[in-house]
Amino acid sequence: RLGSRGAGLWGGAGVCRVRARVSAGCITGKIGGVSKAVRTKIEAQNVGDVAGAATINVVRRGGANRYDTNRIVNAKTLRLAGGSADTAFMASGEGFADALAVGPVAYRLGYPVILTKGKTLGANENTQLAAFTAVNNVVIAGGVGVVSSAVESSVKSQGFTTLRLA
Numbered sequence: 001r002l003g004s005r006g007a008g009l010w011g012g013a014g015v016c017r018v019r020a021r022v023s024a025g026c027i028t029g030k031i032g033g034v035s036k037a038v039r040t041k042i043e044a045q046n047v048g049d050v051a052g053a054a055t056i057n058v059v060r061r062g063g064a065n066r067y068d069t070n071r072i073v074n075a076k077t078l079r080l081a082g083g084s085a086d087t088a089f090m091a092s093g094e095g096f097a098d099a100l101a102v103g104p105v106a107y108r109l110g111y112p113v114i115l116t117k118g119k120t121l122g123a124n125e126n127t128q129l130a131a132f133t134a135v136n137n138v139v140i141a142g143g144v145g146v147v148s149s150a151v152e153s154s155v156k157s158q159g160f161t162t163l164r165l166a
Helices: 011-020 036-043 066-080 097-109 123-131 149-157
Strands: 024-028 057-061 087-092 113-116 137-141 161-165
Touching (some): 024 036, 066 113, 087 123, 097 137, 149 161
Parallel strands (some): 087 137, 137 161
């Protein structure tokens, strides 16, 4: 994952890309979150920073808002995991700390991270939980101040086992 600010990449992002010999990347979010200029800069780079090597292939996955983008990314995660993930993480989409904290673990294990507005379980969250047919465990990231006990109760009432990390 590379970070960006406005039209530029963070200082260490280019170094990480070169060292890792990155050949493909995914930008999550619409142009308002990561500009066209950033995408163009990434796509213009050669793999491994080797002249004449292939350039980096970049795709963008973005929805109408962060929750729609989350649904799109999770659908891709589910396909990559072969639909076999038995656990999903749930975190507030109103802040980023808890979702960011569980993101690397979720990625490594092929688990989706479902964003919630935190007070009640909405249609977006319910749709995603229904789509992940192998999921029977939901790990809630954050205390009841960010993901309410009402959300946890709603998840449990659908037959999921929950664990809260706070």
